[in-house]
Amino acid sequence: MINRELVVVGGGPAGMAAAISAYENGVRDILLLERDQYLGGILNQCIHTGFGLDYFDEVLTGPEYADRFIKKIRNIPEIEVSLRSFVVDLTEDKVLTYLKPGSVETIKAGALIMATGCRERTREMIHIPGTRPAGVFSAGLAQKFINIEGLLPGKKIVIVGSGDIGLIMARRFLLEGAEVEGIVEIKSESRGLIRNMVQCVEDFNIPVYFNHKISGIYGKDRVEKVDIVRVDKEFNKVAGTETRLDCDTVLISVGLIPENELIEMAGVEIDKKTNSPVSKEVNRTSIPGIFVCGNSFKVYDLVDTVSNESIKAGCMIAEYLGYKITCNEE
């Protein structure tokens, strides 16, 4: 077993910022594990602008924002980056095992930062009845199809939920030549940022069905149509208000959940409702020396905030490892 002073799990914005910050606060032996073949995480598929205004005071796209951190990491030899590295086991003693093509490594970490991001809530979690045809995607998967793989997953789209990714994808689909039949939002207002409602939805006159929910997905092999229905204040269906929308694709954009299965395995206390670690202070968990930052700590609206909080995490971990730091000052 190899000893490492600090292991950072996740090479997205949170993990990169935390690793850099730990280095800047004195830590000199850092291993950064990333399961994908690139650093940058989900920012790579967020090709739209809207990043960096707070942190860099510039309007950047996701890949540009990631690139600034990637360049910085490359210039710090003390941060060893291991790509295509997938952690399969973690214990409360901070012993972790990861697989990469051709090898399995077990490491005892002095301290750990988990920056494993989040996953999307699914159709199954909100229980939409109906059939189970092809053509039901999470908004993030659709984004990956179009922006990373150059594949158009549908031509006639209905979006469930008005989260930011859903709004951004409405515009993206339109630009790629698809039709967006509507956005169905159970609440009376958008869950996404106002600017996304303006530039992604209003700019293109996409219909938004507020106070509506999707009551069924239909189609034998591929999605053919959905039923939507108005809801009252308790989100119960209002009888007689059903509308049918023809479509070949349903995008689900109903929120994100922190991914914390690894630390849960290690015995960190997790809030059953939010899937965040139970904690009084940002980035800390119930196990000393295991820190969590970014969207796996809690789902943030802006990557700029993720960077700032993850820099704090790097500082907290340096302090934990015995470096003389005061992290509480802003």
Place this chain on the structure above:
Amino acid sequence: MKKKLTCIECPAGCTLTAYIEDDKVVKLEGGKCPKGESYAISEVENPRRIFTSTVRAKGLSVKMIPVRTVAPIPKALIFQMMREIKKIVVTGPVEVGTVIIKDLLDTGTDLVSTRAVQ
């Protein structure tokens, strides 16, 4: 004429009211910062957006290269932009900021790569 506008410059999403005569803004209310005010004027007189999309790569480590216009371009040109960039195939490595199309559709702004791709 009076027009309510939601600023998209930052996540705050402020509402501004523009008073318009002959397609020109004559008075603004609700502006909280210079960025917001210039957004409102531009939104009335010549609405613009930063355009982002992807172009096809061949023989590189990824299949699609994300791109953007350096500066905002007239909103009305967006679909025409899409048609232009669908024609493009990038075959050599690019850095963030590498120009993919110079002076896109005579807008005076360049289309650049937003990701370093080998």
Place this chain on the structure above:
Amino acid sequence: MRTEIKTYDVVIIGGGVIGTSIARELSRYKIDVALLEKEIELAFGVSKSNSGIIHPGTQNLPGSLKGRLCVQGNILTRRIAKELGVEFQEVGELIVAFNKEENSRLFELKKEAETMGVPGLRIVGGDWLRENEPNLNGEAIAALYAPTAGIISPYRLVYALAENAVKNGVEIHVLTAVEGIKFLKDDKYKFDVITSRGVFRARFIINAAGLYADKIASMAGVSDLKITPRKGEEFILDKKKENLTRHLLFPLPSKTSKGILVTRTSDGNPMIGPTVQDVEDKEDLLTSDEGYKKVVSAARRLVPSINKNDIITYFAGLRPVCGDDFIVRHENNVPGFVNVVGIQSPGLTAAPAIAGMVKKILENNGLDMKKKFFFKRYQGKVTHLFSKSLYKIKKLVKRDHAYGDILCRCEMVSVKEVKDAIKRGARTMDGIKFRTRAQGGRCHGGFCTTRIMKILAEETNVPITELTKRGAGSEIVKEERGND
């Protein structure tokens, strides 16, 4: 006169667990067998929504074919699972009573089951239940314990049976829909089976066509069978809740069903359901809000701690009901035509016993069944990382680097496993899911879908835009940018 039409001793119609069990059984003998399946992959009909329970035989009427074949099948399945490297877990079941009246029903059930030869039955009391099934509703006063109940993956069993049958000489033709049956005036070959992929000439036809067995039967002139699809909605819980129950939990059965159960898949996900609803349409796989509410509340009566937030997926399946009992018979009016129809629950359990019965029927009707000298009885296990210890995983990764290349994070599935699944016949995204579990976890493929598609496209040499979820019409994406 020679024709180009290929001839077979036996043509089996239907590639579910019944068809493939029969195929594997017949592959022991020196006869030519072909199995025809209309879908793109096997097990895509009734079998794919099977709950995977290997029943002990406790809930069938004495004297029924179901009852006899279920008890036999429970024993045979263990041996077949071992031979074919499919995991079978004997977990035992509890039929739970909540009051005195139900309690006395348990004794009746026990007696009935014992006359059919179900072994090891015991009535257990409240104390035993609290100790051995701690999450069971504390109001339960007693249960009938049947230790021989088990679980298996229905589709992995089908794939293993098919693979073994092919190794022993059976031909399997997918995407081959039967369109008609022509009677020949030949003493030996009595039928031409007309399909979407040509003609298969046969001495015997075995109709194991599941929901469509009535249609196939009527093509052969047997018109007194009618399949009524009986829908069941099932709900699967997160694997985190693997230890929710130790046994399979049943309420007392009603006349038409075993009730809403709390069971577990062979992968360790608790499963609750099914509902029971007769439907008209053989493709009606709609799930409903009503079913959801009904199942959750009934399952909570057995295990109150079940939380609806733990449900990670749900689906509906159709049971091919044809009267009260199984129909396994040679049609004397249509010599050579064997019906295996109405195989609903406990069909998965009974499948190997049904296969044995079909073999005898063929023999009794003049098919010469000589055993092959070399029958490849055993088959290696399919490797799944999720079931291996870290030590074993290390060895595997060393042996083949692609085991270290994880593509499905929720269920820990490697590139190697996906490629193996494709080698063994997976052609669709669902086929890969059923075989490997990739896309079957809590993110539902949000992260791994694109990677799997690229591998599937590459390995099968199919354009990515033509890849499907489960066959033609269910294409995943519509267009590819700049693909010229």
